[in-house]
Amino acid sequence: MLKKTIKSNEFITFSIIVLLSLIIGIINPAFFSLATVFDVLRASIVPSIMAFGLLLVIIAGGVDISFVAFAALGAYGTHMLLLHYGYQGGILLYYIIACAIGLLAGSLSGFIITRFDVPMFDVSLATFTLWYGFIRFFIGSAKNFQIPEGAVGYYAKFITTVKDPFVGEAGLHISVIYVLVIGVLIHILLKYTTLGRGIYAIGGNKDVAIRSGFNVRRIILIIYMILGVLSAFAGVTQSFLSRHFEPTLFMTQNLDVIAAVILGGASINGGRGSVLGTFLGVVLMQLINRAMVLTGITVEWQELVIGLVLTIFISLPAMRDRINKKTRHPVEIPDEI
Amino acid sequence: MTSKILQVKNISKSFAGVKALDQISLTINEGEIVCLVGENGSGKSTLVKIISGVYSPDNGEIIINDHSYKKLTPIDSMREGVQVIYQDFSLFPNLSVAENLVINEHLSSGKKFVNWKEFDHIAAKGLAEINVSIPLDMMAGDLSTADRQLIAITKATLAKARVIIMDEPTTALTQKEIHSLFNIIMDLKKKGISTIFVSHKLNEVTEIADRTVIFRNGKKVMDQDAKTLDIKTMEWYMTGRELDKSGIQFSHVNQQTEPLLEVENLTLQGKFTNVTFSLNPGEVLGITGLLGSGRTELALSLFGETPANSGEIRIEGKTVSIKSIQDAMNNRIGYVPEDRVIEGLFLDQSISDNVVVRVINKLVNHLHLINPQSISQVSNEWITRLEVKTPNGNLPAKSLSGGNQQRLVLAKWLASDPKLLILNSPTVGVDVGSKASIHELIRNLANQGMGILIISDDVPELMQTCNRLILMRRGKITNEFKRETITEELLNKEMVANRSGMVQ
Incomplete structure (x- = not known):
């Protein structure tokens, strides 16, 4: 059991996080503080929510780059719509409308994928451009900084705050609760529902999944509905945290989220991945970003380091297979030589 | 031991005008091991697909457990206890042994949630029934070919199979593994489960079969007790000609030349x-x-x-x-x-x-x-x-x-x-x-x-x-x-x- 834990991808990601924290902390002792923890968590909130949705796609053996467009469409679209009607209420209505938009956009992708049997990546390549184009053509192309009155202070709603000698007051934003709730729900979905096991089954062997009686089309459609909803949810959250709405929200960040999911131990070939690992992957990405700032290394190095860690990670399964192959046939190894 | 589990009667099937099966009739009795032999294109895999409900026959009748079908769906076929073990074993490499074993049954029960304890329990019982011990938490993809085959067989027995169809099951096995597979087939026989063994390897057929059925060009050309059958006769029925073994020319190797x-x-x-x-x-x-x-x-x-x-x-x-x-x-x-x-x-x-x-x-x-x-x-x-x-x-x-x-x-x-x-x-x-x-x-x-x-x-x-x-x-x-x-x-x-x- 212990051996299995140590060999697991989650443990490897966790170990890297610990190791990296120690290194940063030794170079810059200011790193070891609750303020840092709060800061890393805050930065992880939005990517985590999107990563949880994307995780489902990747476990099912697909890759998607269009989820960021769902987020932009949901957030920016909702905002411009409500602005038009002079809405001044709270954030809840934003979430409801945006999630509905995300659900529709996700369903459309899911429909195309399942109806015409197109690979998920191919469809996302098209819808990625489609939705950003749609936003700028039909909705608007300028950033908007008007926040409805009911949600003005939202960006600074903290569960708790600490006084930090270096950064002053630091708070734990309430939206980490979303991450916790969504994470637990997705975990339960993956581990304890027939639907979730179907997602792993599709990623393991799609033909066998069909033959076994999984409704593969329905499962993929549901995955895309969830991806759409979660992405739009993340888009609204991000917009309120940064206090502005933009038509090109997240446009260049989809690869970072994919990288985080892979860093979290999911296999890009499908069939493997977990919620905990994904969250750790997101945290690791944020930590690497901060490491550069805190240790005074320039931004150029940031990409290099993330690239290197990713290279190691994508080689891990292959290395493991090689080790397994060496130990797999104990019966027939000759004992005389 | 003579009760009939599966009967096909006068089955024919054509694809684009080509007769793949021509008036085939075949009976499988309880606990019988029937070897289905024939060259490529002789129709044996078409028959397997008809029995498992993948194809529907042009005419004829399939009777399983006294229920008569003009055509079967895969679900009908499985419900009547017909299980096919394909060459790829139909397993999920990324899922555990336990999950692979129980997932089909779980799916057909229509349950929305997964009870892992129950999975382990059912899986352990299934493996014990055919005297196999494989760790339940191992990923199927990490198992050897022979073990994956055992999982596939256990999966079939867990699905209450009465007839198990094995398609070229020994292709990737070592001699030793083939023998333990044969032992398991014999165990299944004792439990009254019949096996249809599709194979090219005639020496294996003579070893395991109770009865041998030979197909050639979509017709059943032989159906007889395996004990009275030798390999030469089988070859003759399969090919319709005597395979001349002495005719091969061994030219004299020149020992004087430099070795290659x-x-x-x-x-x-x-x-x-x-x-x-x-x-x-x-x-x-x-x-x-x-x-x-x-x-x-x-x-x-x-x-x-x-x-x-x-x-x-x-x-x-x-x-x-x-x-x-x-x-x-x-x-x-x-x-x-x-x-x-x-x-x-x-x-x-x-x-x-x-x-x-x-x-x-x-x-x-x-x-x-x-x-x-x-x-x-x-x-x-x-x-x-x-x-x-x-x-x-x-x-x-x-x-x-x-x-x-x-x-x-x-x-x-x-x-x-x-x-x-x-x-x-x-x-x-x-x-x-x-x-x-x-x-x-x-x-x-x-x-x-x-x-x-x-x-x-x-x-x-x-x-x-x-x-x-x-x-x-x-x-x-x-x-x-x-x-x-x-x-x-x-x-x-x-x-x-x-x-x-x-x-x-």
């Missing part, structure tokens, strides 16, 4: 030690031994895939260093792998492209662009010479039957004009008719002066083709025979002697 290949004290740590032998031009040398004896590893070392640690390889008297596949090809060594599907062919590419892939750099015009005309010329030549049966070289390689795919692999290597050809189990999964003609082809190549190494544990095949035989055991050459001085019985005995020495 000399191998001296070749060693690969942990695989084989101090292997020494030589091969003359025009000679066919068989290297045999059980799986794990080092025979395949030796072949791969000669081909540069896993270079040997020490020892010497000489080709036509000259010492050569073979450290990579490229080295081997430069020395005009060809290797035809055992698994033609994975290693030998680009299944989605055209037949022509497959033929020329090894020599494509020679088929260019003065601008170093590929010349389509030379491609079709070269490929047509080999398609004709090796009698690859296809209407058109532009069809994908996967459109060919197993035997023709194997010819195509050979064509691919022959196009590159090798001096030395290494064949690993050249006729695995190939039906008897094609087998005989591939053997003839091997002999003809040797008669033209090529040196050929055959790695195989198919004793009749070795006796058919080889001038000389080397027996390997635990990475060492333990014996050498001339073809004239050994019989099939003797060679079988030698291999079995080795086996008992191996299992401690």
Whole structure:
């Protein structure tokens, strides 16, 4: 059991996080503080929510780059719509409308994928451009900084705050609760529902999944509905945290989220991945970003380091297979030589 | 023991006007082991698909457990207790043994949630029932082929199978594993579960069958108690002709010429030690031994895939260093792998492209662009010479039957004009008719002066083709025979002697 834990991808990601924290902390002792923890968590909130949705796609053996467009469409679209009607209420209505938009956009992708049997990546390549184009053509192309009155202070709603000698007051934003709730729900979905096991089954062997009686089309459609909803949810959250709405929200960040999911131990070939690992992957990405700032290394190095860690990670399964192959046939190894 | 579980009556099925099955009737009794034998295209897999509900018959009737069906759906078939174990075992490599075992039943129960304790409980019970112990939490993808097959069988019994259909189940198994598979089939028989065993390997059929059914060209040509049936008769029924075994010409190998290949004290740590032998031009040398004896590893070392640690390889008297596949090809060594599907062919590419892939750099015009005309010329030549049966070289390689795919692999290597050809189990999964003609082809190549190494544990095949035989055991050459001085019985005995020495 212990051996299995140590060999697991989650443990490897966790170990890297610990190791990296120690290194940063030794170079810059200011790193070891609750303020840092709060800061890393805050930065992880939005990517985590999107990563949880994307995780489902990747476990099912697909890759998607269009989820960021769902987020932009949901957030920016909702905002411009409500602005038009002079809405001044709270954030809840934003979430409801945006999630509905995300659900529709996700369903459309899911429909195309399942109806015409197109690979998920191919469809996302098209819808990625489609939705950003749609936003700028039909909705608007300028950033908007008007926040409805009911949600003005939202960006600074903290569960708790600490006084930090270096950064002053630091708070734990309430939206980490979303991450916790969504994470637990997705975990339960993956581990304890027939639907979730179907997602792993599709990623393991799609033909066998069909033959076994999984409704593969329905499962993929549901995955895309969830991806759409979660992405739009993340888009609204991000917009309120940064206090502005933009038509090109997240446009260049989809690869970072994919990288985080892979860093979290999911296999890009499908069939493997977990919620905990994904969250750790997101945290690791944020930590690497901060490491550069805190240790005074320039931004150029940031990409290099993330690239290197990713290279190691994508080689891990292959290395493991090689080790397994060496130990797999104990019966027939000759004992005389 | 005579109650009928499954009956098919007067089943016919045509595809695009071609009769795949013609008025087939067949009865499977409770606890009976029926071997279904026939060449490729004889209709046996069509019948399996009709019984499992994948195809519906044009006419006729299927009766399972006294329920009569004009046509079956896969769900009907499973509900009546028919389970098919396909060659890929239909497992999820990324899921645990327990989950793989229980998932089908779980799905058909329509439950929305998963109870892991219950999964483990059902899985453990299922495995215990056929006396197998495999850790429940292991990923199916980490298991050996034999273990995956056991999981597939357990899955069938858990689904309350009454008839289990196994499609070529022994293809990827070692001798030892085949025996434990047979033991399990016998256990199933005691529990009243019938097995339909689809196979090419007639020696296995004689070992396990209660009754043998032979198909030829969509017709059932024989259905009789297996005890009264010998291999020769079966071959006759399968092919409709006597396979002439004595007709193969063994031209006299000129012992005076310089050996084509000399191998001296070749060693690969942990695989084989101090292997020494030589091969003359025009000679066919068989290297045999059980799986794990080092025979395949030796072949791969000669081909540069896993270079040997020490020892010497000489080709036509000259010492050569073979450290990579490229080295081997430069020395005009060809290797035809055992698994033609994975290693030998680009299944989605055209037949022509497959033929020329090894020599494509020679088929260019003065601008170093590929010349389509030379491609079709070269490929047509080999398609004709090796009698690859296809209407058109532009069809994908996967459109060919197993035997023709194997010819195509050979064509691919022959196009590159090798001096030395290494064949690993050249006729695995190939039906008897094609087998005989591939053997003839091997002999003809040797008669033209090529040196050929055959790695195989198919004793009749070795006796058919080889001038000389080397027996390997635990990475060492333990014996050498001339073809004239050994019989099939003797060679079988030698291999079995080795086996008992191996299992401690």
